[in-house]
Amino acid sequence: MLASFVAKITLGAALLGGVAGVVGGLAVLRKRSLMGDVLSHAALPGICIAYLVFNSRSLPLLSLGALSTGLLAAAAIALVTRWTRTREDAAMALTLSTFFGAGVVLLTVVQQQARGNQAGLASYLFGEIAALRSQDVVLIGVVAAVLLVVVTLLHKELKTLCFDDEFARSQGWPTLAMDIGMMAAVAVVTVVGLPVCGVVLMAAMLIMPCVAARYWSNRLGVVLSASGVIGAASAACGVLAAAPGGLAGTPLGRFTQGMPPGPLIVVAGGLVFAASALLAPEQGLLGRARRTLGMRVHMAHDHLLRLMFEAGEPALPAREPIALAGVLGRMSATPVTKYLARLRAIWQGQIERTGPAEYALTSKGLAAAARVTRAHRLWEQFLVEHADIAADHVHRSADDIEHVLPAHLVDELERELHYAGRLPLAASGVAVPQSPHVIPPPR
Amino acid sequence: MAQGSAQGATSGWLFRRTGRLLGGISLLLTGFAAFSVGCGGRPTAVDDGRTLVVCTTGPVGDLVRSIAGDHARVEVLMGPGVDPHLYREQPADIDLLSRADVIFYNGLHLEGRMGDTLAKLGRRKPVHAVAEVLERQFPDRLLTPPDFAGHADPHVWHDVALWAECVPAVADQLAEADPDNADAYRKAAESYRLELEALDRECRDQLASVPAESRVLVTAHDAFAYFSKAYGLEAVGLKGISTEDEVDLKHMDEVIRLVVDRKVPCVFVESAVAPQIMEALAEPCRDAGHDVYVPNREEQQLYADALGKAGSGAESYVGMIRANVRTIVAGLTGTLAEQQEPAAP
Numbered sequence: 024m025l026a027s028f029v030a031k032i033t034l035g036a037a038l039l040g041g042v043a044g045v046v047g048g049l050a051v052l053r054k055r056s057l058m059g060d061v062l063s064h065a066a067l068p069g070i071c072i073a074y075l076v077f078n079s080r081s082l083p084l085l086s087l088g089a090l091s092t093g094l095l096a097a098a099a100i101a102l103v104t105r106w107t108r109t110r111e112d113a114a115m116a117l118t119l120s121t122f123f124g125a126g127v128v129l130l131t132v133v134q135q136q137a138r139g140n141q142a143g144l145a146s147y148l149f150g151e152i153a154a155l156r157s158q159d160v161v162l163i164g165v166v167a168a169v170l171l172v173v174v175t176l177l178h179k180e181l182k183t184l185c186f187d188d189e190f191a192r193s194q195g196w197p198t199l200a201m202d203i204g205m206m207a208a209v210a211v212v213t214v215v216g217l218p219v220c221g222v223v224l225m226a227a228m229l230i231m232p233c234v235a236a237r238y239w240s241n242r243l244g245v246v247l248s249a250s251g252v253i254g255a256a257s258a259a260c261g262v263l264a265a266a267p268g269g270l271a272g273t274p275l276g277r278f279t280q281g282m283p284p285g286p287l288i289v290v291a292g293g294l295v296f297a298a299s300a301l302l303a304p305e306q307g308l309l310g311r312a313r314r315t316l317g318m319r320v321h322m323a324h325d326h327l328l329r330l331m332f333e334a335g336e337p338a339l340p341a342r343e344p345i346a347l348a349g350v351l352g353r354m355s356a357t358p359v360t361k362y363l364a365r366l367r368a369i370w371q372g373q374i375e376r377t378g379p380a381e382y383a384l385t386s387k388g389l390a391a392a393a394r395v396t397r398a399h400r401l402w403e404q405f406l407v408e409h410a411d412i413a414a415d416h417v418h419r420s421a422d423d424i425e426h427v428l429p430a431h432l433v434d435e436l437e438r439e440l441h442y443a444g445r446l447p448l449a450a451s452g453v454a455v456p457q458s459p460h461v462i463p464p465p466r
Numbered sequence: 467m468a469q470g471s472a473q474g475a476t477s478g479w480l481f482r483r484t485g486r487l488l489g490g491i492s493l494l495l496t497g498f499a500a501f502s503v504g505c506g507g508r509p510t511a512v513d514d515g516r517t518l519v520v521c522t523t524g525p526v527g528d529l530v531r532s533i534a535g536d537h538a539r540v541e542v543l544m545g546p547g548v549d550p551h552l553y554r555e556q557p558a559d560i561d562l563l564s565r566a567d568v569i570f571y572n573g574l575h576l577e578g579r580m581g582d583t584l585a586k587l588g589r590r591k592p593v594h595a596v597a598e599v600l601e602r603q604f605p606d607r608l609l610t611p612p613d614f615a616g617h618a619d620p621h622v623w624h625d626v627a628l629w630a631e632c633v634p635a636v637a638d639q640l641a642e643a644d645p646d647n648a649d650a651y652r653k654a655a656e657s658y659r660l661e662l663e664a665l666d667r668e669c670r671d672q673l674a675s676v677p678a679e680s681r682v683l684v685t686a687h688d689a690f691a692y693f694s695k696a697y698g699l700e701a702v703g704l705k706g707i708s709t710e711d712e713v714d715l716k717h718m719d720e721v722i723r724l725v726v727d728r729k730v731p732c733v734f735v736e737s738a739v740a741p742q743i744m745e746a747l748a749e750p751c752r753d754a755g756h757d758v759y760v761p762n763r764e765e766q767q768l769y770a771d772a773l774g775k776a777g778s779g780a781e782s783y784v785g786m787i788r789a790n791v792r793t794i795v796a797g798l799t800g801t802l803a804e805q806q807e808p809a810a811p
Contacts, residue, residue: 026719028750080740131556134548146740153704153713154743218742266715283712 029266032152035160036258036288039216040228042167044254045174046208047229048236048247052185057112058097058206059229061119063213063222065096067126070147070217071133080144086214093210096122097203123222150221150285152262159218166215170208174247181205182243220285227289228254235296238303253295261288316360322426323356323364325395328373330354331384332392333462342384344377399425400456401436414460514539517644520566522577523550524773525623526596528783530570532658533637537647541566546775547737554579563587568643570636573597574608576620576771592643597622599635604628609691613706621770624693626669626787630662665784666696672791673697676798682730683794684721684747686739689770693790704743713743725751725758732759732797736770759803766793766802 050058066089073088074080096118103114133144146154174181183191184201192198209229216225236249264275265284279287304310330350335343351361368374373388384392402424403417412420440456517538521527527542534540543559544550550572555563563569563583571577571584573595587593600608600622607628608618623629637655641648681699683690688703695701702721704713725733725747733748735741744760751758761767765778768790774780780789796802 026722026750027753028722028746029715029719031750032715080742131554134552144740149712151712151740151743153715153718154740154746156742156746156749262715267719281714281716284715285712 032155033259033262035155035163036262037255038163038167040258041251041255042170043212043228044232044250045247046170046212048233048250050209051233056230057115059209060226061096061115062093062210063225064119065093065122066213068092068122068129071129089214090210097206147217148221150219152219152284163215224285224289231292231296235299238299238306257291257295258288260291319360320363323360324367325426326354327364328392329396332396344381344383347380347382398428398433400458405436517567520562520569522571525783526570526572533651533655535654537650546772548772550576550771551578569593571595574618574620594639596632599632619691621689622692625696626662626666630659633659669791672795680798682728684733686736686743722750726754726756731800732802735761735767737767
């Protein structure tokens with residue numbers, strides 16, 4: 024049973040998280056990740072100045088102040104990088120800390136004000152999510168709707184700006200104005216979000232969702248949508264984890280209930296990022312590791328078969344038992360990879376154990392080994408013939424390429440050699456050309 | 467924003483223009499800010515040969531001033547509306563503190579961020595915590611809320627009778643620092659103590675008119691525990707003891723249920739905390755069909771941690787307590803919403 028105010032706060036946080044994910048995502052893709060950070064920190068002095076000048080806590084006025092100092096900071100970064108020999112990252116760090124320092128100084132000044140009406144501006148530092156009223160949720164909703172519509176309409180232009188700004192400029196587009204517009208959008212989201220989750224967490228909400236979403240797709244539309252969904256979901260989860268009746272009853276809920284929701288939102292976002300970085304099928308760490316290992320094992324497997332073939336070649340077509348240690352000793356893979364390659368060969372029924380530490384190729388294995396060896400030797404032959412590589416140097420290059428040689432290419436190589444009458448068939452009767460170089464005996 | 471590569475001359479020009487424009491705006495704003503800060507600053511004290519007494523908070527300053535009269539110069543660091551939980555001393559304060567002959571502060575960790583400074587000063591000159599005498603003489607009258615890590619709640623001055631107990635000790639400490647006027651201090655302390663005891667009776671009489679079922683005092687942070695205990699109310703704070711705490715949603719849910727179930731007519735806004743949080747609290751109560759009033763005018767706010775501005779009638783301790791009692795009585799009897807004019811001080 025969710026209390027109505029929890030539902031309201033969750034909705035507000037989710038809307039904010041969603042729009043921050045999309046707008047911040049654009050900044051991330053434009054390689055301006057730190058801009059959100061800069062803008063949220065630079066908003067603080069603006070808020071304080073607006074309060075000091077107008078002596079009012081009204082959101083539009085404070086937002087105006089935050090927006091002006093945010094854009095001032097963005098301009099300062101641009102000018103510093105343009106006119107001094109400071110690199111952009113240093114300029115950003117410099118501007119961020121300067122503005123934030125000024126903000127903290129002004130915040131202290133505000134606290135000294137003898138006005139009998141403390142501003143409560145300190146909540147802009149850490150945010151006060153519980154203070155969301157219906158009107159604030161409506162405001163966030165309106166900002167979110169407007170920005171999402173704009174981003175959707177400018178989808179094509181934004182894609183060009185993010186991924187090929189040189190082209191956009193050559194098309195005569197006002198890239199500078201577009202960049203400023205993007206910054207302004209980030210600044211608006213920041214100002215709306217500051218009272219909810221504070222300076223530091225706002226930066227995380229702008230950057231984190233897109234970085235996580237980037238793992239799942241390479242298409243701008245998909246990445247931005249996913250980024251919005253991730254932002255909204257982590258915001259909602261953070262609030263629900265802290266709220267009564269959200270996750271209550273679960274052990275996790277008992278642990279997180281009553282904790283500040285703001286930090287929990289960012290923790291949720293961090294978990295989504297970690298999960299994406301690990302589990303995403305194409306770019307996730309686990310998938311990449313699995314594919315790399317698979318490729319290594321595949322290569323070692325091919326080598327194993329070819330070495331077994333070459334070791335037993337003099338005795339063909341009889342399949343002699345071969346001491347595996349000698350064969351393995353000539354493979355360059357790691358012990359684990361060698362072990363997995365041997366397992367795979369056994370599992371595929373290509374080699375069988377004939378005695379202690381002795382294995383022989385099965386008939387199935389012989390066919391596979393002949394195929395591998397054939398590709399290897401044909402490629403070596405090709406390199407000798409067409410690439411003018413010395414016969415004693417071709418083995419290494421062939422090693423790299425034999426695993427990925429498509430069958431039709433192998434056939435073609437074979438045909439060419441055959442027409443030239445230079446396909447020396449091995450004496451074994453197995454259709455494998457002779458090696459162009461001397462095969463060293465097994466150690 | 468910044469392109470590494472060369473851009474068109476137009477954009478460069480635009481940049482220079484916007485840069486200048488924004489620079490101008492910022493200078494203007496900074497100037498405004500500096501000007502408005504200048505107006506609110508404390509007048510720099512000139513040394514006139516009298517004992518210099520420096521106090522941290524308004525209530526402490528008013529207590530010391532009432533005892534010292536014209537015999538000593540009393541300076542207060544935190545003006546009206548300043549939050550002592552978050553206050554950090556400024557360079558001007560350091561100067562004042564270093565020249566002070568004797569320093570009084572509230573104690574019990576109210577001045578959370580000045581603890582180190584006060585401890586350092588205490589090695590060189592008399593530095594007294596007003597509430598310390600309570601720790602020694604009436605430890606059972608101090609409240610130790612569960613979420614304050616075993617420390618006592620520092621907002622002792624809201625219980626007038628308890629605050630009155632601090633008076634004699636302060637007089638003794640002043641007399642020690644300035645023996646020439648010792649008798650005057652003790653005499654003034656005696657009459658101030660009588661005044662506070664009369665005020666305590668007055669508060670009791672005033673609050674007696676609040677009906678039993680709505681004797682619940684809901685505020686933004688837990689500043690009124692002593693007040694409520696002394697005058698028979700139930701204190702509920704949204705935040706913890708310090709204004710720095712973030713509101714916890716579970717606790718907020720409990721407060722909402724309490725307000726709706728007990729039909730509390732009014733929740734109170736403090737001068738040091740943004741009123742938005744109380745409005746956010748009142749909204750779900752209204753959704754649940756209970757119309758709760760949130761004071762929206764400055765003169766309807768409670769003085770939780772500081773005294774009022776000059777001219778508000780709450781710039782003295784006695785006036786501040788009277789203002790709070792008036793607001794609470796009007797709020798809990800449901801007449802606060804009808805008040806159009808601020809009550810005459």
